[in-house]
Amino acid sequence: MNEVEHLGALVKNMTDLHQREYKIRYNLHENLFFRKLVSPQVLDKLRAKPLDYFKSLIFLDYYTRILSDNDFSACDNIETLSKAVRDIEREKGIANAENGASYFKLETVVLETGMCFKQKHAQAGLSKIPKNEITGARRRYQQDKISLTRKIEPFYEGLGEMVKCQISEPMQRYIPGIKSRADLGALIFSDSVIAVIKNKKCTQEVVAMLECKDYLGASITALDYLASESSPERIKQSILQNNDKR
Amino acid sequence: MVKVINPGDMVFEEDIKLDEDKIDSPLSLPPCPLLTNDEVQIVYNGRIFSASKKQSTDKLIKVYTMIFGLEEKDNPKMVEDKYFSDNLGQIKKAKEEFVKAVVQNDLSTRKLGNAQLGQELAARIEKRITVEMGNAQAYVGKGLITKLDDGSVFNDEMKGIERVLLLDGRVYDLLSMKEYISLSPKGMFRQEFYEKLLVLSDDKTPEQIVKEINDNLDKVHRDAISKSLPAMKNKIWHSERSGKIFLDGVYWIPNYRGNSDDNSLEYQKIVTAYQKLLERKIKVDAARSIR
Numbered sequence: 001m002n003e004v005e006h007l008g009a010l011v012k013n014m015t016d017l018h019q020r021e022y023k024i025r026y027n028l029h030e031n032l033f034f035r036k037l038v039s040p041q042v043l044d045k046l047r048a049k050p051l052d053y054f055k056s057l058i059f060l061d062y063y064t065r066i067l068s069d070n071d072f073s074a075c076d077n078i079e080t081l082s083k084a085v086r087d088i089e090r091e092k093g094i095a096n097a098e099n100g101a102s103y104f105k106l107e108t109v110v111l112e113t114g115m116c117f118k119q120k121h122a123q124a125g126l127s128k129i130p131k132n133e134i135t136g137a138r139r140r141y142q143q144d145k146i147s148l149t150r151k152i153e154p155f156y157e158g159l160g161e162m163v164k165c166q167i168s169e170p171m172q173r174y175i176p177g178i179k180s181r182a183d184l185g186a187l188i189f190s191d192s193v194i195a196v197i198k199n200k201k202c203t204q205e206v207v208a209m210l211e212c213k214d215y216l217g218a219s220i221t222a223l224d225y226l227a228s229e230s231s232p233e234r235i236k237q238s239i240l241q242n243n244d245k246r
Numbered sequence: 247m248v249k250v251i252n253p254g255d256m257v258f259e260e261d262i263k264l265d266e267d268k269i270d271s272p273l274s275l276p277p278c279p280l281l282t283n284d285e286v287q288i289v290y291n292g293r294i295f296s297a298s299k300k301q302s303t304d305k306l307i308k309v310y311t312m313i314f315g316l317e318e319k320d321n322p323k324m325v326e327d328k329y330f331s332d333n334l335g336q337i338k339k340a341k342e343e344f345v346k347a348v349v350q351n352d353l354s355t356r357k358l359g360n361a362q363l364g365q366e367l368a369a370r371i372e373k374r375i376t377v378e379m380g381n382a383q384a385y386v387g388k389g390l391i392t393k394l395d396d397g398s399v400f401n402d403e404m405k406g407i408e409r410v411l412l413l414d415g416r417v418y419d420l421l422s423m424k425e426y427i428s429l430s431p432k433g434m435f436r437q438e439f440y441e442k443l444l445v446l447s448d449d450k451t452p453e454q455i456v457k458e459i460n461d462n463l464d465k466v467h468r469d470a471i472s473k474s475l476p477a478m479k480n481k482i483w484h485s486e487r488s489g490k491i492f493l494d495g496v497y498w499i500p501n502y503r504g505n506s507d508d509n510s511l512e513y514q515k516i517v518t519a520y521q522k523l524l525e526r527k528i529k530v531d532a533a534r535s536i537r
Contacts, residue, residue: 004312021416023502025477027489028413029309031502050485154297155286155413158309162487165310 001152003175007184008160009152011036014181029159030054037163037181039065045075047082049242052106055166059106059192062185063113066140066216067223069133074116078104081112085239101242108238110196114230117223128224141216144182167191177213186215193222197229263350264367269374271347273340273525276333280325280400281517287319287412288420290493292394292401294319308490316493322400326524341532349536364536371533375526377519379405403523407516411491411500417512418500420491423447423455423482426499431474439465452483452490452497 001009014036020043021031034043038057042064048056064072086102094100104112121129152160163184164172171191178184190206202225209218280294281287286307288295295316297307302315319325330337348367393408394401411418421429424447427440435443439462447455456479459466466475481499483490491498504512 021502021504025480027481028411028418028500029489032414150284153285154299154312154314155307155309158312158314161312162310 003172004157004160004164005152006160006176007163007178008156008158009148009150010146010178010180010184011159011163012150012152012156013146013148029155029162032159033162037061037184041072042075045072045079046104046109047079047102048104048106048109052104052109054162055188055192056104056106056109058166058185058188059109060113062182062189062219063117063223066144066182066185067133067137067189067219068117069136069140073120074113077116078109078112081235081239085242099243101239103242105238105242106192107196108235108242110192110226111230111235111238114193114223114226115232115235118227118230121227129220134220137220138216141180141182141186144180146180168195171210174210174213174215177210177215183215186219190215190218190222193226197225199225199229201225264363264370265348265350266370266374268344268347269371269529272522273344273528275336275340275525275528277517277521278326278329278524280322280329281412281520283412283415283513288316288491288493289407289410289412290420291392291408292396293321295493304492304495306490306492308488310487310489313490316491321394321396322398323396326398326400329524337528341528341535344529344532345536360536364533367533367536368530371526371529375522375529377403377522379407379515379519399523399527400520404516404520409498410503411498412513412516415513417503417516419503420498421501422496422498423450423452426478426482426501427455430478431470434467434470434474434478436465452488456483 011032016035017038018035018040020034020040022034026034033054034057038061042057042060046053046056046060060075060078064070064074068074082102082104086100089100089102164175166188167175168191171187171194174187178187187210190210194203194206202222205221205225206218209215209221285296288307295305295318297309297314298317300315300317301313302317305316307314307316320328345367349363407417409420411420424444427443427447430440434440443455443458446458450458459475459479463471480488482488489500491500
């Protein structure tokens with residue numbers, strides 16, 4: 001089984017996260033992607049550039065459902081920020097829709113999530129993820145199991161390709177080790193953080209964990225680094241760079 | 247009360263002893279494998295296709311960036327015949343149990359002839375077991391719909407699934423590009439441009455149709471440009487990552503049949519209706535074989 005078939009088979013065997021179907025805007029494989037991989041709370045809040053949209057959705061879904069114990073405040077923050085940017089654009093008479101800055105790139109989504117996490121823990125006087133949160137994340141992670149009873153078929157292979165495309169090329173070597181929706185989320189989460197913060201030490205540590213198939217550990221390490229590198233200035237900088245469609 | 251069963255054969259109603267309520271009860275049989283939830287299925291005018299790695303230029307389905315051929319499965323009649331022969335023993339037993347449950351006294355002691363009773367029972371089964379189904383035109387517009395005449399229960403009796411895509415427990419009606427464009431809100435396009443799009447959609451690709459729209463935004467209502475138009479275009483074609491279905495010389499756009507929060511209701515309706523119709527055939531056969 002190649003990487004695409006492997007991912008397709010996993011997605012096919014995942015339970016649905018919801019029953020929504022977007023009748024108007026999205027087509028078959030996009031709706032299936034949403035149903036299998038993204039919780040509705042995330043779908044409702046995120047506006048992102050077309051090319052970054054699906055990866056941002058998985059990034060946020062993993063963060064909120066697994067790492068953040070279904071606390072969707074990061075999504076609320078992102079939505080609030082996006083609306084604020086859109087209001088400013090409207091005041092200036094700019095109506096660029098997807099070309100505008102209110103449609104975020106993955107970088108903005110990642111940094112804003114890091115900032116949200118940082119603030120939450122700073123309020124509690126913590127600088128790192130506390131142990132009890134890691135235990136909770138591990139429990140939720142382990143519950144996200146898949147039993148492979150349905151066989152892969154071409155349609156889902158196409159969906160597997162769609163999922164594979166959300167993982168950067170250097171990280172695609174870890175696809176065969178993915179055994180659950182949580183593994184997939186953790187890999188995409190770590191991949192996104194590495195790409196955004198470009199911290200060599202973070203990359204090394206995350207990769208070392210992925211080599212040992214510790215996807216959860218990799219994502220927790222990535223989150224720690226993300227929190228320390230996220231700042232309002234970086235987010236502002238990132239939003240200013242959102243002014244193109246990609 | 248007197249009832250005429252065959253011209254010339256008169257019997258009293260009270261001699262026809264049937265337990266009508268048992269006519270509806272389901273038979274203990276496995277489901278027919280014609281409709282499977284395990285792969286994408288396109289039902290098109292009575293023929294069934296699924297995605298295949300065998301490439302084809304005139305029958306294809308594109309999923310994200312991958313293109314697959316559409317391969318025709320065994321026709322419904324063949325699948326049903328195989329189902330009946332594979333489950334012969336179980337079906338025979340189910341028929342016997344059905345007759346025993348519905349016919350109230352010993353066949354050998356009744357006044358009514360057994361063949362007549364069987365005939366009456368068959369008529370009552372057909373009257374009583376009905377399946378509510380939509381019709382194709384209600385779902386896919388007024389285009390010509392033909393169906394394979396193969397004598398199967400699926401093609402003879404099922405209605406409203408002449409042009410559908412079934413995927414993961416969901417039902418999508420297949421609309422041609424022309425049918426899809428004709429669903430656009432009135433006034434979205436200038437009339438002459440709208441008519442041109444309908445003509446073009448007969449032989450242009452989805453990419454070409456979207457390009458035509460993009461090149462003529464001055465002919466699209468202002469309010470639609472930022473709202474309904476992007477949504478409409480997205481379903482037709484947005485990029486090399488768009489889906490596409492091409493079959494019988496037409497590009498098809500899947501249109502979800504259920505409500506947006508519907509839990510696979512439409513799909514279950516189809517599966518249940520089909521099984522019920524198959525069972526009706528078995529029950530009628532059982533009735534007619536009463537001797």
